[in-house]
Amino acid sequence: ETGVTQSPTHLIKTRGQQVTLRCSSQSGHNTVSWYQQALGQGPQFIFQYYREEENGRGNFPPRFSGLQFPNYSSELNVNALELDDSALYLCASSRGLAGTDTQYFGPGTRLTVL
Amino acid sequence: AQTVTQSQPEMSVQEAETVTLSCTYDTSESDYYLFWYKQPPSRQMILVIRQEAYKQQNATENRFSVNFQKAAKSFSLKISDSQLGDAAMYFCAYRSTNDYKLSFGAGTTVTVRA
Secondary structure, three states, rough: OOOOOEEEEEEEEEEOOOEEEEEEEEOOOOEEEEEOOOOOOOOOEEEEOOEEEEEEEOOOOOOEEEEEEEOOOOEEEEEOOOOOOOOOEEEEEEOOOOOOOOOEEEOOEEEOOO | OEEEEOOOOEEEEEEOOEEEEEEEEEEOOOOOOEEEEEEEOOOOOEEEEEEOOOOOOOEEEEOOEEEEEOOOOEEEEOOOOOOOOHHHEEEEEEEEOOOOOOOOOOEEEEEEEE
């Protein structure tokens, strides 16, 4: 196990609702990245937080937003859920932003939108 | 934008045999990082091996080794002496030195036959 935890494990929502996913980073890590993994596909980068600031964003609409807290844990919020938001949401933490800083992944939250 | 292509959706290997997974990528940059991640069923994604583009020597981690061909933009993974625990989805990923996100391929499912 990597030491990165995510909650909840599974979640079922209906279209139009809002959801919050949580991630606790590994001890000593100040960077958290969020990825969306649709069934049978590779993860797609949503955004990254470094020391409580958003550090980069992928091609996701503004209804995907996030936070990082002083203890470096993080939340991913998705508003106005759509059916296509159904996916495994992964967070990954790393010690910093250097290329040699490995991203350690959590087990993911499986979101189903009905 | 960087594109990572894994052309083999599935590969099957006999226990104790060797299997090679293919990955190609598209980039205009000269310095970057390449990764292979393993995602077992219902388990966390873990880093298998990493290659820095400026290093000519191919990375090796125990039974896992890569064949990095920079000019051809190819980065294959060889799993030697395959074990039942190697069964998983394997993802090739790219990271620029100027960016912090990982760009993943679509993955290759590896099945190990006893």
